[in-house]
Amino acid sequence: MSEGVEWALHSCLNLSWIETGEAMTAARLAAFYNLPTAYLNKQLQALARAGILTSTSGPRGGFRLARPLDRITLMDVVTAIEGGEEAFRCEQILRAGPGGSPHVDYKKNCVISQAMRKAELAWRRELAGQTLADIRNTVESRFPGTPDSTRAWFART
Secondary structure (H helix, E strand, O other), rough: OOOOHHHHHHHHHEEEEEEOOOOOHHHHHHHHOOOOHHHHHHHHHHHHOOOOEEEEOOOEEEEEEEEHHHOOEHHHHHHHHHOOOOOOOOHHHHHOOOOOOOOOOHHHOOHHHHHHHHHHHHHHHHHOOEEEEHHHHHHHHHHHHHHHHHHHHHHHO
């Protein structure tokens, strides 16, 4: 998984703490963590294409959350950034091995492929079962000053 997923998740949380209706530019969001603006902008555009953020151009433009945090899962963000392809890709190398057959679907019959698919399904279910609202609530519970300090930082820049 690329670092873009981490950047996107943190940016969404930061957007949830700014004043309602305020848009935030990619440059300001990137400056918060000293990230390269162009690369973060690429991630933010992917989130906008996925309907997680909205993007407005112009002098007061920038990014906003497109829907409530309780309707954005961690899997939504991962899929927006990484795409929907499976993490493990069985290339069916057993076909070329001793006793391999060109007529067998090793994606379905290979024990390694089965184990990897099962693990990925569990991983995807876990991410789909957690929303950004869940993450925000946990952060605010553990670090209650985070929303105010985030708003204050953006107000200064």
